[in-house]
Amino acid sequence: MTAERVTLKTMTTEHLNDAVELSRQVGWPHRREDWELMQSLSQGVVVQEEGCVVGTILMTPYGHDAATVNMVIVDAAMRGRGLGRRLMEEALSKAGERTCYLVATQEGLPLYEKLGFVATGKIVQHQGLAPPVDAPEHVSWSEDGDQARLVALDRAAFGHDRSALMRSLRERAKFAVVRDQGDVQAFAALRRFGRGLVIGPVVARNLYEARCVIDFLLADCPGEFVRIDTDESTDLGEWFTRRRLARVGDGITMRRTAGEPKDETTPHRTYALVSQALR
Ligand SMILES: CC(C)(COP(=O)(O)OP(=O)(O)OC[C@H]1O[C@@H](n2cnc3c(N)ncnc32)[C@H](O)[C@@H]1OP(=O)(O)O)[C@@H](O)C(=O)NCCC(=O)NCCS
Numbered sequence: 496m497t498a499e500r501v502t503l504k505t506m507t508t509e510h511l512n513d514a515v516e517l518s519r520q521v522g523w524p525h526r527r528e529d530w531e532l533m534q535s536l537s538q539g540v541v542v543q544e545e546g547c548v549v550g551t552i553l554m555t556p557y558g559h560d561a562a563t564v565n566m567v568i569v570d571a572a573m574r575g576r577g578l579g580r581r582l583m584e585e586a587l588s589k590a591g592e593r594t595c596y597l598v599a600t601q602e603g604l605p606l607y608e609k610l611g612f613v614a615t616g617k618i619v620q621h622q623g624l625a626p627p628v629d630a631p632e633h634v635s636w637s638e639d640g641d642q643a644r645l646v647a648l649d650r651a652a653f654g655h656d657r658s659a660l661m662r663s664l665r666e667r668a669k670f671a672v673v674r675d676q677g678d679v680q681a682f683a684a685l686r687r688f689g690r691g692l693v694i695g696p697v698v699a700r701n702l703y704e705a706r707c708v709i710d711f712l713l714a715d716c717p718g719e720f721v722r723i724d725t726d727e728s729t730d731l732g733e734w735f736t737r738r739r740l741a742r743v744g745d746g747i748t749m750r751r752t753a754g755e756p757k758d759e760t761t762p763h764r765t766y767a768l769v770s771q772a773l774r
Pocket residue numbers: 521566567568569570573574575576577578579580581598599600601602603605606609
């Protein structure tokens with residue numbers, strides 16, 4: 496069996512060009528820069544066969560209590576030989592006691608279910624050329640001193656500390672904010688990703704605020720290719736379609752562990768993901 500000739504190694508920046516090739520093979524748009532961001536925040540493993548990368552996985556820790564498992568790919572020629580399971584077992588062992596999240600494709604679903612993940616909902620992916628819209632007047636660009644507040648809002652909405660991720664996004668993204676009596680109460684980030692731009696994360700108290708920060712960012716990039724991934728339960732999908740951002744795909748959100756540590760008292764909610772990989 497070919498799987499016996501393969502080795503598992505820690506992923507380093509040396510493997511990124513091969514990783515980009517592998518993700519293109521499965522039709523994912525990630526550029527080397529997108530992989531670099533994810534790898535810099537994660538513990539990764541590659542499967543190599545005769546020096547070639549034929550499998551990847553990343554475990555991205557969010558503090559000591561949560562993680563996402565992402566970029567789970569096995570080369571088409573090597574599937575069905577247990578490599579996906581070996582990669583997942585490596586990632587879960589690195590995650591330890593953390594609650595693990597992921598967004599599954601139909602192909603990955605059986606593997607994740609066997610490893611104790613349960614489906615929790617659906618992510619819908621919308622994309623298209625940003626329509627010409629007016630920037631809402633009460634939205635503005637974020638300021639240097641906002642970072643701690645943005646991290647706190649993201650934590651309240653997501654349920655876990657993602658300060659390392661938010662720091663990396665700060666270097667790469669533009670942030671739009673809504674202030675209420677001086678405090679930031681909603682924000683959305685816009686950055687380069689894949690084929691063009693991505694809007695996310697979006698955190699807000701309600702749908703209206705979420706739409707306003709998104710519109711502010713759309714108004715900044717008319718005609719450019721934009722992608723947004725949102726949980727189906729946010730009800731933003733139809734509005735995206737009216738904004739000419741068509742629904743092009745979906746994924747299944749999954750979680751592994753019993754507890755849900757999210758603070759249910761917060762009015763803030765995540766309306767769009769950083770990406771399907773990072774949630
Ligand atoms: C998902 C993927 C990584 C699985 O890799 P793989 O090396 O073929 O996986 P394995 O051979 O370890 O099989 C995993 C398990 O799922 C099971 N399985 C796979 N397809 C299945 C199906 N259609 N129905 C039921 N079980 C299935 C296998 O039997 C195996 O179970 P076992 O370990 O109990 O024997 C691979 O198909 C892939 O790269 N797909 C494209 C990218 C992708 O969608 N990745 C997932 C992103 S969330």
